[in-house]
Amino acid sequence: MTEIQLTIEGRKVKAKEGDTVLEAAQKAGIKIPTLCAHPALEPYGACRLCIVEIEGMRGYPTSCTTPAAEGMVVKTVSPEIIELRKNVIKLMLSGHTSPCFVCLHRESCEKYRPRSFKAGKVTRCVFCSNRDTCELRMLADEYEINDLEVPIIYKNLEVEQIDPFMDRDYNLCILCGRCARICEKIHEKGTIDFINRGKDARIGTAFNRPHTDTDCRFCGACVDICPTGAMSDRFAKWYGAPDWVQESTCVVCPLGCSLNFKIKDGKAIGASMSAFSREARICAIGRFVLPQLLNNPARRLSHQVRIEDGLIEASYKEAVERAAGILEAYRGDQFALIAHSGATREEIYILKKFTKEVMKSDNFALATANGDKLLIQPASVLDAINRGKIKALYSLGDFIDPISIEKLEAIIVADLFPSRLEKTADVFLAAAALAETDGTFLNSQGKVKTLKAAATPPENLFPDWKIVCDIAKKMGVSGFGFRTTGGILKEMKKRKAIDQEPPLSPEPSPLEHVDSLPQFYRGHRLSDLVCALEAFMPPEEIEKKKEREEAEETPFRIIEKIEIVPNTHMVTIQAPVIAQKCQPGQFVIAMVGRTSERIPYTISDFDRKSGTITLVTLELGRSSRELANTRAGEYLAHLTGPLGKPVDVKKYGTVVCAGGCYGVGAMLPIARAMKQAGNRVICIEEAASHYLLHWKDRLSANCDELVIVTKDGSEGLKGGVQEAIEMLIQRGEKIDQAYVIGCTFMMMLVSELAKKHGIPTQTAMNPLMLDGTGMCGACRVSVGEATKFACVDGPFLDGLKINWIELMQRQAAFKTEEIEAMPQEPVPMHEPGHACLTAKG
């Protein structure tokens, strides 16, 4: 290839013939801003950011499309170029959700709100998950754009959350076309392209179909190449930019694709192709499901051993000792080990060696998935189990059915997720896997692929090879003292024990169509663990799954579900026993789906006659979103209650009940009871603005006076509950008792005021509680000298004595867990809400 020389910014620069001016500049380390250009894509020339001046050429050519030529003299900066680029950026920002660029308070906003809000719709940068990595934002900052002569237009296109894994908000799209071009490059026939014209031009599918109705393979390339927040990975998005990226291998199916794990705080929050090319493509499992398996809410994070007829948590050491002790008694042919095809070569070797040399058995089997079937090979092992010849099993997953389980005397399970086998196990060892382990993998093309341990496994969890080595050592057998997988590989080489036979390729390939995605990992149905996969299941399968789940659960039916004001949802549930027993101030613990978190909700109302209770929740984060997305006629997976101490209902004199957000509902039963007890009751309802006020009529009907206070003064007093109480005091009201329910911040401010005026004040500690039994300790609160548990001693605790500062700090520590827990199921358009089957019961 001929070399050419040109002058860029007065520097002599060498380039290859065929390079563009942009490439020549980049090679010489001279930066030219770009947006539509991408190293993986052909030159396009749409955004006009990369304009330069070239001697002898008229105007401002785009460097990304202009071929470099011998002797060219190029200028990349000049006042005119800068001005033009600024205008290009401003025009883009005008059609974008850009208020943050021109905001006067941007600096302090970013200081106090370092993380974006997990909003449903992005209306400005502070609501955008892409904020940390946005190329548009970086350019706007680089060009110091802080005012726009052009108006900001919100296109108001519906946010597309209808598909699994990917959210698309074309209100943020700057029409760079990278997504459409990469899709076409990787898949030959692209799924998305520019559609419509003029001001309606946008990216979309044919006939605006959801991606599930197109040939989209859910490879995520479009998401990964988008410079803005228009396309995002629903699971990974709120974590922000990864700290680093590690190339490794997906072992879910025999293709063993290379992929890059995105690591943040030691967690694999995402994965993507190792390059933007057809050769490097991966399927939806590799791209989206792997991270969700590792961070799955159902994942078992502790080891367990059996006592009498239950499993209890045990340390790793105890579990290994117990396993070793049990296995001692089953040496010989009465032992079998079933591994899985996603194990590394080193693991398979060590598991075989363990079977042979420690257990003196030939019964080593491998479970592989073939479409929707699981195969155990050799078949003789399963056969021997069924004939009762095998009495002890070591299993690396959920492979055998209850009839076979019945035949076994001893079961050791090393796995990540619960299963039927795990329920009957004598020892359960929680394993580290996938992005948490290293080793090598022989894929179906006969290539040896490398796995790199990139993510930190949960505390005290170890990979399968280590677990087995530790058991062997405990059983007093030598030859298992490996410290790394490298050591195992060395021994494999020395013993010439390397399997050369590649596994069969999955046919048809999961890379071609979502219908042929792998369905199992370690015998677990992936769609049971990652509910978004249901979108790819045929309707009959979903029906079957629903039946399976319904057979298992005692449901709590949702009678009514409405969004009272934006983000505030009221859910009325059939729960006769709770409705019968509950008292004002008590709460319930609800689990929306079987894999959901257990979350406390104050009982906002109850009706003993109809046997219903009503909960009010503010949609903020995962659990509340799940509850908010339920619909009448659906069922909650579980409901426990009533819990906590009721408020002390008696005659005080004048009682103030104050609440904001979720607390408005929660104060209703208290106000009603206090009124019935003969008190003069004043209710204070606080909201940010008039359009968030609700239940005014219900409250009015149960108190002597309702005081409305809004942050923006749009209705009632201006301010918060504090201001309302001040007002009451000023007009000479003597308050004998106050109940305050709302966010921690509000309750803290009110308590400070109450202290000053000596008003006995009870504050609701609901925002803290997790398990409702005092066992988890998450709801510890320092009240004066004592430590109280909000869920047992509360929810109402003495606001005047609470150590609020400590409390606020502890709550901030939960931030990451909250992101982890964001729901991943697609939300249909134009529908009030939806939650996937797994989350239903």
Next chain:
Amino acid sequence: MTQELQTVLQSYDRSRDSLIPILQDVQGKLGYISEDAVKGISEYLRVSQSSIYGVATFYTQFRFTRPGDHIVRVCQGTACHVRGGQRIMNEVVKYIGIKPGETTPDYKFSLERVACFGSCALSPIVVVDDIVYGRMTPQKTKQLLKEME
């Protein structure tokens, strides 16, 4: 793929340049560009469905829903408007029960709004299946539609 579509496709080169002529031909024969047609063209030309849809939506001449047997256009241009075009539109909307841009469920009528048909001298006008009816009233329009059922 329908026989009709197949015949259309086979008379063109398998090249991207044929795309617009094919789309025009399909619309001429079918009256609109159906999802099936896009799928068929995609297979024939080896061009993605989204690109075909993208091209087709770029040109305003293409429509993507099956039109009614009769296309009713009510002019809302200035001249027609001042002479009661809006009242005619209201009457039509009431009578056939659909809004402009829609087609009746029995595919009898499609309703469209046009901005000046260039026949202002005859305003207000209604155009049905390309025949211009001038000096219309809500009553006369209703009568006209009734006759077509």
